[in-house]
Amino acid sequence: MTxxxxxxxxxxxxxxxxxxxxxxxxxxxxxMRCAVGLLATLLSLAGVYVLMxxxxxxxxxxxxxxxxxxxxxxxxxxxxxQGGPQRYRGPFMPVWVISLFTAGYLVYLVLPxxxxxxxxxxxxxxxxxxxxxxxxxxxxxxxxxxxxxxxLLLMTMVGVIALAxxxxxxxxx
Amino acid sequence: xxxxxxxxxxxxLIIAAGAVAMIFVDALLQKSGKTAGSLFRSIHTKxxxxxxxxxxxxxxxxxxxxxxxxxxxAIVSAVLWFGGQLGGVIEIGGALQVDKLALFGFMLCxxxxxxxxxxxxHHLYEIKADExxxxxVLMLATxxxxxxxxxxxxxxxxxxxxxxxxxxxxxxxxxxASPRSTEGAMKYFLMGAxxxxxxxxxxxxxxxxxxxxxxxxxxxxxxGAGAKPLVMLGGVLVLVGLxxxxxxxxxxxxxxxxYQGAPTPATSFMAAVVKTAAFVVMLxxxxxxxxxxxxxxxxxxxxxxxxxxxxxxxxxGNMAAxxxxxxxxxxxxxxxxxxxxxxxxxxxxHKAGEAAMAGVLYYLFAYLAANAGAFxxxxxxxxxxxxxxxxxDYRGFGRRHPLLGAAMGIFLLSxxxxxxxxxFFGKLYIFASAVEHGLWLLAVLxxxxxxxxxxxxxxxxxxxFMRESEEGKPVAVPVRSGQIIAAILVALIxxxxxxxxxxxxxx
Numbered sequence: 001m002t003x004x005x006x007x008x009x010x011x012x013x014x015x016x017x018x019x020x021x022x023x024x025x026x027x028x029x030x031x032m033r034c035a036v037g038l039l040a041t042l043l044s045l046a047g048v049y050v051l052m053x054x055x056x057x058x059x060x061x062x063x064x065x066x067x068x069x070x071x072x073x074x075x076x077x078x079x080x081x082q083g084g085p086q087r088y089r090g091p092f093m094p095v096w097v098i099s100l101f102t103a104g105y106l107v108y109l110v111l112p113x114x115x116x117x118x119x120x121x122x123x124x125x126x127x128x129x130x131x132x133x134x135x136x137x138x139x140x141x142x143x144x145x146x147x148x149x150x151x152l153l154l155m156t157m158v159g160v161i162a163l164a165x166x167x168x169x170x171x172x173x
Numbered sequence: 174x175x176x177x178x179x180x181x182x183x184x185x186l187i188i189a190a191g192a193v194a195m196i197f198v199d200a201l202l203q204k205s206g207k208t209a210g211s212l213f214r215s216i217h218t219k220x221x222x223x224x225x226x227x228x229x230x231x232x233x234x235x236x237x238x239x240x241x242x243x244x245x246x247a248i249v250s251a252v253l254w255f256g257g258q259l260g261g262v263i264e265i266g267g268a269l270q271v272d273k274l275a276l277f278g279f280m281l282c283x284x285x286x287x288x289x290x291x292x293x294x295h296h297l298y299e300i301k302a303d304e305x306x307x308x309x310v311l312m313l314a315t316x317x318x319x320x321x322x323x324x325x326x327x328x329x330x331x332x333x334x335x336x337x338x339x340x341x342x343x344x345x346x347x348x349x350a351s352p353r354s355t356e357g358a359m360k361y362f363l364m365g366a367x368x369x370x371x372x373x374x375x376x377x378x379x380x381x382x383x384x385x386x387x388x389x390x391x392x393x394x395x396x397g398a399g400a401k402p403l404v405m406l407g408g409v410l411v412l413v414g415l416x417x418x419x420x421x422x423x424x425x426x427x428x429x430x431x432y433q434g435a436p437t438p439a440t441s442f443m444a445a446v447v448k449t450a451a452f453v454v455m456l457x458x459x460x461x462x463x464x465x466x467x468x469x470x471x472x473x474x475x476x477x478x479x480x481x482x483x484x485x486x487x488x489x490g491n492m493a494a495x496x497x498x499x500x501x502x503x504x505x506x507x508x509x510x511x512x513x514x515x516x517x518x519x520x521x522x523h524k525a526g527e528a529a530m531a532g533v534l535y536y537l538f539a540y541l542a543a544n545a546g547a548f549x550x551x552x553x554x555x556x557x558x559x560x561x562x563x564x565x566d567y568r569g570f571g572r573r574h575p576l577l578g579a580a581m582g583i584f585l586l587s588x589x590x591x592x593x594x595x596x597f598f599g600k601l602y603i604f605a606s607a608v609e610h611g612l613w614l615l616a617v618l619x620x621x622x623x624x625x626x627x628x629x630x631x632x633x634x635x636x637x638f639m640r641e642s643e644e645g646k647p648v649a650v651p652v653r654s655g656q657i658i659a660a661i662l663v664a665l666i667x668x669x670x671x672x673x674x675x676x677x678x679x680x
Contacts, residue, residue, distance in 0.1 A: 109402070110406065112402040113378075113402045113403045113406055116401065116403065141267065142328060143268075144266035144268035144269055145332050148329065148332055148336070151189060151313050151320075151336055152335060152339065154192075154193070154196075154309075154313060155309070155310055155314060155317070155339065155340055155343070156339060158196065158309050158313075159306065159310050159339070159340070159343030161306055162304070162343065163343060163347070167301075167350045168349070168350060
């Protein structure tokens, strides 16, 4: 019982951090703060994954998102930044209206789903979400997709080389 | 891996192995400064800045090699499809399912890729977009499209979709010197990433309801579940993702910019291969997973959703195409409109089943041939060293080059749906099947939309044959390239053959 209570407390702490990070990303007008807010969200989500026995996903989350992507964001922001923070100048009002409408509609759609959700009754097997189990599944049940990832990776590598090279002037334009 | 599995997957394997081999051989050849086939270097270009012989020749060779590999895969798939040697359905690792539908998709995708490669020969050199990366990416993206046609589990579905889409984003941005290309690629990539995320969310919800990832098992699970909010939401989100890929209104915003900015062969690839594969997987998903009566039929099933999308797409696409001055942009809107007609066929499927599916596939084939042909001609036409994309550049094009003009006319009339060309029968099957199953309103709206489209298709023909070019303005001149001619010929033969003698394909 205390164990469960403890888990619950940790979950709420992590969830609060995640939400605060998300709000920072949306509301802050300084790109660097947005990036840090994103980092906070991603790290606390990794914590939630651990609570849900998904260790591999948690590690991947930290390595790929928190480690790789946020650093990339940081670099991009620092390279691109010229002068102070810039305000978004655009058709602000209509965007707000449309966003609110869409968000409201989504809530309208999602609410019944949440209401109808039942408490999870099944317990997961002890090795659920571990790296060993993931490895076994990848090389047995999901072998074909696992192999097919090779195509995706090779294509992306070639494509990145093509897109990152210095552009040559076109003949006549 | 048994022999049957191997044979069933052979089209994909041919292309994947070919792409890998091309990457390696090309790297070695570039290092030693040679080109693959000096045999094929008879192509002649006029009035250009000094030609960098080696890079030009290797550009041509690459196009030919990749077109040959893709064409071989198309032929193998066609043989498998016609012959039926595989004997029904082949399951591969619970992730792929090679059946008639998949084999037909293989054939269309490989054919579309092959035509795009053929027409790329001169064009890529001209826009300086070819340093040996274009064709491998094109081939691997085609592999992704083919895997998508055969995918029968959610994981494979998403993976193949991403392979295909990432390839399309990369190809769109390959024209590095043109800001338009970068803009198109950026828009396509950002919106595509959102669409993929939305689709994945939908898949996750459906997985949450049933707890299985294979299409079959999920279909059974959902049939028992009925119209739960969770299932409805998941289904809608997946439909949104797929509607984005086929560029149905209102998920079409990326299409004109991406089509216009991309190198023309890549545009042809997007219009033909990406759309075909997305429609094939849509057919499979709707017919296997969301089969339950409540999930499919009116008032809340996918049929109603797609019917609304179909009407919006047809009219919006055709109306917007009327105003276009750029031929690639016009063809982009026309491809949106075609997605609308095809969606009518998909909607009919909830009543007609297999029969409607055949109509959709036939339409896709006809659309692919006519579209690839039209893009090949756009590819071939240059104006003072750069590509001719304004419709006004084509003033008098048909008089100066009657054969090419006539071919373009045939492609456009086929897209319009003029008998006895391929497009006519495509529309006939789709509309007739809709009427037969009581969806006459959709069919009538489709016909009205087709009449609207006559204005801009015939407008181009009028410009080509009846307008004189203005004095002193550079006019569009076709490049003398055997490969582009070959692409045009293949497309022409298909358009005529599908129209005049469609029987072998109607099974």
